[in-house]
Each structure stands twice: as structure tokens, then as C-alpha cells.
Amino acid sequence: MDSFIYRDNELYCEQVPVAQIARDAGTPVYIYSAETLRKHYQNIAVAFAELNPLVCYSVKGCSNIHICRMLAELGSGFDVVSGGELYRVQQAGGHADKVVYAGVGKTDDEIRQAIEAGIAYFNIESEAELENLIAIADCMGRQVKGALRVNPDVDPKTHRYTTTGKKESKFGVDLERALCVFEQYGRNQFVNLCAIHLHIGSPVNSVEPYVEAIWKTLVFIDELRARGFTVDTLDLGGGFGADYTEGQAPSAKDYAKAIIPMLRGKGLGLILEPGRSISGNAGIFVSRVLYTKCGGEKKFVIIDGAMNDLIRPALYEAFHFIWPVRVSNGFSIENRQEAIHISGTQRVDVVGPICESGDYLAQNRHLPPLERGNLLAVFTAGAYGFTMSSQYNSRPRVAEVLVEGDRFRIIRQRETYADLIERENSIAGKA
Numbered sequence: 335m336d337s338f339i340y341r342d343n344e345l346y347c348e349q350v351p352v353a354q355i356a357r358d359a360g361t362p363v364y365i366y367s368a369e370t371l372r373k374h375y376q377n378i379a380v381a382f383a384e385l386n387p388l389v390c391y392s393v394k395g396c397s398n399i400h401i402c403r404m405l406a407e408l409g410s411g412f413d414v415v416s417g418g419e420l421y422r423v424q425q426a427g428g429h430a431d432k433v434v435y436a437g438v439g440k441t442d443d444e445i446r447q448a449i450e451a452g453i454a455y456f457n458i459e460s461e462a463e464l465e466n467l468i469a470i471a472d473c474m475g476r477q478v479k480g481a482l483r484v485n486p487d488v489d490p491k492t493h494r495y496t497t498t499g500k501k502e503s504k505f506g507v508d509l510e511r512a513l514c515v516f517e518q519y520g521r522n523q524f525v526n527l528c529a530i531h532l533h534i535g536s537p538v539n540s541v542e543p544y545v546e547a548i549w550k551t552l553v554f555i556d557e558l559r560a561r562g563f564t565v566d567t568l569d570l571g572g573g574f575g576a577d578y579t580e581g582q583a584p585s586a587k588d589y590a591k592a593i594i595p596m597l598r599g600k601g602l603g604l605i606l607e608p609g610r611s612i613s614g615n616a617g618i619f620v621s622r623v624l625y626t627k628c629g630g631e632k633k634f635v636i637i638d639g640a641m642n643d644l645i646r647p648a649l650y651e652a653f654h655f656i657w658p659v660r661v662s663n664g665f666s667i668e669n670r671q672e673a674i675h676i677s678g679t680q681r682v683d684v685v686g687p688i689c690e691s692g693d694y695l696a697q698n699r700h701l702p703p704l705e706r707g708n709l710l711a712v713f714t715a716g717a718y719g720f721t722m723s724s725q726y727n728s729r730p731r732v733a734e735v736l737v738e739g740d741r742f743r744i745i746r747q748r749e750t751y752a753d754l755i756e757r758e759n760s761i762a763g764k765a
Contacts, residue, residue: 335577336615337367337737338713343666345659345711349740352620352659356709359733359744361622362639364720366396366745368404368738370616371716374586375408378574378608381590385597385604388454390434392572392609393419395717396617398734400745402426405612411454413572413607417444420451430454434481434569434605436531438463438504445470455481455605457531457569459506464519464527471524481529481569481605484512486550488534488543505533509554520563528564529605530555533571537610539583541592544570548596555602568597572607576614578653578714580669583611610717617716619644620659621695623708624687633682635704640686641693642726644712644719648692656684656696659709665702670713674700684710688727720746728754 337348345352347367355365379389390411393402397419402412403426411432412423423433435448436457445467448456458464458480471478483506507515520527534547548570555565570593575583586608597604621639628634646652655670665676679700686693695712704710723731730749735742 335580336370336713337373338370338618338711340661340666343661343663345657347618347737347742350737350742352618352711353709355735355737355742356620356622356659359735360748361620361709362637362643362732363620363748364617364715364732364734365620365742366398366401366613366617366716366734366736368736371401371404371612372408374612374616375405375410377586378606378611379409381586382594382604382606384594387604387606388432390432390605390607391612392607393422394721395609396613396719397422397721398736398745399426400736401613402428411605413609417441417447420444420448420453424451434531434607436483436533440467442466442470446474449474449476449478453478455479455529455531455567455569456525457481457483458525458527459483461507461511461515461518464515464525468519468522468524477524477526479529480525480527481531481567482507482512482515482527483531483533484509484551484554486532486534486547488547488550506531509550512554513557516558516561516563520558529567529569529603530565531569531571533573533607535573537575537583538573539575541584541589544589545592545596548593552596552600555600566601567603567605569605569607572609572611574608574611576610576714576717577670578614579655579671586611614714614717617714617719619654619712619715619719621686621710621712623704623706623710625706626682626704633680635682635684635701635710637684637686637695637710639695639712639732640688640727640729641690641695642688642724642729643686643732644695644715645722645724646718647695648690649722654695654715655713656699656701656710657713658702658704659711661702676700676702678702688729725749725754730754 390413392413406428415437430451433453434455438459485506621637625636641648684696733748734746
């Protein structure tokens, strides 16, 4: 699952006590395990090796350039959704010809930036975007490759905010319209529309939606080929789950076992975008208890971390397992589950200092008794944690730390108050 393990009632990241990192780096803090990142990337690469896929790590999940650099060194490609993410990949030493570029609102400048960089594919989300891409490529005198994103109308049974493969989605085009797109643009000389892109949602903790989506898409590809179009690549997108609780997500082998037989012998190159499944379990968010209080029948644990640091619970009603970094005898845990039945625990809401009632990391959660100064670890925070953080309430963004074996280093400095107003002071006195 990951390299965050309790030894003698104390949480370690690989060989380093988490409390030591919190003492040296301060709290709140994101802590990542290099061992876990490498392991989950390699699990995907090995499981799908028969199809020789291009594995493109999704930068939006965890975008620190030190982590992107580590993945680039493993041979990873990258899935980007903005010019800024492409810039990060380039600064991390990633190869542009292993980059796929998604997103419904690519600007002209971003498109030109990506063409100049020489990316592998544009994942095309609409007819209007395709027309604009053709015009820009024509003006630049360049040919680019395009993957039309299609919506196979499959329900992945995930949160409504992260379901993307239904007909009613802002992403991609439905299969009926997709055929018309190919008829109109499929032989264009500036955009070689030679691939199909899928992304049905995230996280998808079952293989069945992929099986249904791939089956529908293969039928569509056969029809395109019968009409004389060349389709040589399938980008299966992402959405593979991470274990927010023990055993929640299928393994890489489980996904591969279902998917590989469907694509074997189809003459299709394969692209995967398994962001969350690589980085999710590789990170934790550590926060310190400030106060405890009672409000009616409820008990609150107020911590120094907040929704601006980790917004997933407030935004998606997402579950993250939370447990003290150090526990007393009797409160050790065997696995991470939503329901904890240990005598002596107390039902609490874990909340932050933000001036919003929705500022919580957990509600009605059973935890051991906590006191001021105790450290809490929020698990499976390596995906969509720091990348979605903000400076709301003028709270400086937190530090990020990478652990490798018995050593750790800060890979993003904690912001200061001066950082909050730096861009404002830079224009002071100018009319």
C-alpha cells in the first residue's frame, strides 16, 4: 500500500520518524515517500508491459518538480492540462515527446507553446478546439497529432464532480458526434487525428467501467477504420484508484488482467494516465492539534491544517484516514478503514482554523483522546493535496518534504507572510 508504517506505536515514513520531520520542517506539512512513488509507477509499467504502454503521470495530482524529475528518470511520460504544467515537466527534465495535453480550454498561447515544445498528442475536447488547433498549426507550418476525447456514456460510480465520461460532460464529445468529427476533420493535413482518448472519471475503484468503455470504443474504432481512417493509438486516460482505505482500489494487475485481453492484437498503441494511483498513497498531510472543544453534543479537534491546505474533504466529501502520529498502547491499528472500533476512542470532528463551517478534514470520526500539541497524520494525501491548496485567509502555503530511505529533504519551502504580498509589492507606487 505504502511506506508509512507504525513501529513501536510511532509512525515512520520509510526509515524516518514522521515526528522528526514535523519538528524540523514545521506543521502543517506534506510528506512524500520516494519508495512508494517508484513502487506504484513500476507496478503500472510492469502490469501493462505486454502492450508496451506510454505511462503518462498526471501532473495535476502532485506537481512538485522534484517528484516529476524522479518519475522522468524512471521513464515516465506526462499528462498535462495547462501551459504551467508543461513548463514544470520541462523544468523537471521530462521529454516533450512523451507529453499528452488535455483540457477543455487551451489558450492560443498554450497551444503554440506545446507545438513549439514538440509534444506527443493534443487530447482534443471539442470541434471548436480542433478547428482552432488546425488554424494555429497551419499558421506555424507544423503538423501535430491529435487524440479525440470521446465520452462512451459509462457511469464510473464516483463523485459527481469527478465523473467525466457521461454524455452530459463538459469534457470530450459523445460517440455519435465523434464520427462526424472524423468525417469533417479526420483527413486534415495539419492535425493528424490518429488516436482516441478516454477518461471516464476518477477514482474508479472497479475494472468493469473500463471494460464497458473500451468495448464501446473498440467498436467505434472498427467503424472508423472501415471508413478509411487511420487510428493507431488509444489513450485510456486515468482514474485508477488509490487506497484511501485498505484494499479499496484494484491493483495494477487487476486493471491489466481485464484490459490487456481486450486490446491484444488490435494494432493500437496504448497510453495510460495513472496519476492518483501513483501519487495518492505516496503522501501524507501532517497537522498539529491546537485545541479541543465541545459544542453541544459534538466534540471538535481544532488543528493547524485547514481546507486551504487539503480541500478534498470539503470539496468532494472525500474520506481520508486520520490517526495520531504517536499512539498509546491499545490504540495501534492493523489497517486503515472508515469504521474504527477500538475501546476508548472518541467521536470527533477534525476541523481547521479557516472562517468557514465547511473547513473540516473529518466528521464524526472515532479517534484516540487528543491533546494540544499532538500530531495527526492524514493518509493518502499525495494526490490532489498540495496542488489544490490556496492562500485563502492569507494563510501561507505549507512545506513539502520528500523522504528517501533514512533521509529527508524539503522540496518546497514553507511560504512566509512576505510571500503572500510579494506580487502586490512588486507594483507598489505604480499608477
